[in-house]
Amino acid sequence: MRARQANEGTLAGHIEHPNGVALWGPLIGLVIVAVFCGLIAIFTPATGLWFVAAIAAGICGWWAFTARAKIQIDKGAVRFSAPLFSRRVLREEIAGVSVQEDDGMSHGFINWPVSHVWSKRVTRINMGGAASVTVSVVGGSSVQFVVRTLQDANRLARVIQG
Numbered sequence: 001m002r003a004r005q006a007n008e009g010t011l012a013g014h015i016e017h018p019n020g021v022a023l024w025g026p027l028i029g030l031v032i033v034a035v036f037c038g039l040i041a042i043f044t045p046a047t048g049l050w051f052v053a054a055i056a057a058g059i060c061g062w063w064a065f066t067a068r069a070k071i072q073i074d075k076g077a078v079r080f081s082a083p084l085f086s087r088r089v090l091r092e093e094i095a096g097v098s099v100q101e102d103d104g105m106s107h108g109f110i111n112w113p114v115s116h117v118w119s120k121r122v123t124r125i126n127m128g129g130a131a132s133v134t135v136s137v138v139g140g141s142s143v144q145f146v147v148r149t150l151q152d153a154n155r156l157a158r159v160i161q162g
Helices: 021-043 048-065 150-161
Strands: 008-015 071-076 077-082 085-090 094-101 114-117 122-125 131-139 142-147
Touching: 008 142, 008 150, 021 048, 071 150, 077 122, 085 114, 085 122, 122 131, 142 150
Parallel strands: 122 142
Antiparallel strands: 008 071, 071 077, 077 085, 094 131, 114 122, 131 142
16 A cells, blocks of 8 residues: 655545556466567567567566556545546535445456446446445446555545545
8 A cells, every 4th residue: 555645735645556466467468478479589580579579578567567546635626547547526526435345356358457337337446455435426427446455445435525
C-alpha cells in the first residue's frame, strides 16, 4: 500500500501497483511472447521479430515497475486513474459509497486493470486485492476501485463520504 497526501488540496490519495495474479499473469504471458519471438528471430531470417520481442520486454518492465492505479480525493472531486483510463467524479454527483470484500480477479475477457461491466454500468479498476470501494454516481453508473486490504477500502470510503 502506498497512501500519501499529494498536495494541500488533496484530502487523501491511494496508489495500487499490480500484485498477485494481476502482476504475474500478464508478465508470464509477455515473457513467453518475448522468448518465442527471440528464438524465432535467432533461427530464421525473420529479423522483424526482434522488434516484437523488444516491445514485449518493454511492456514487461513497465507492468512490473511503473504501472499503477490511483485514486485522489479532494474537496471537490474524486479522481480515478489507471493505464489508459481517467475519470473525475464531482462530490455532489456521488450517490453512495460502499465497501466489500473482493476476489481481486479481472472479471472481463481481457486481463486489463480497467474493465466495464455494461449490464451493471460499473467501471472496475483492479490491480489485484482483497477489498473494493464502489462509488455510485447520480444517474446510475459507478466506479469500483480494488485495494489490497479491507482496512484501506474502509479508510478511502470514510474520506470519500466526507
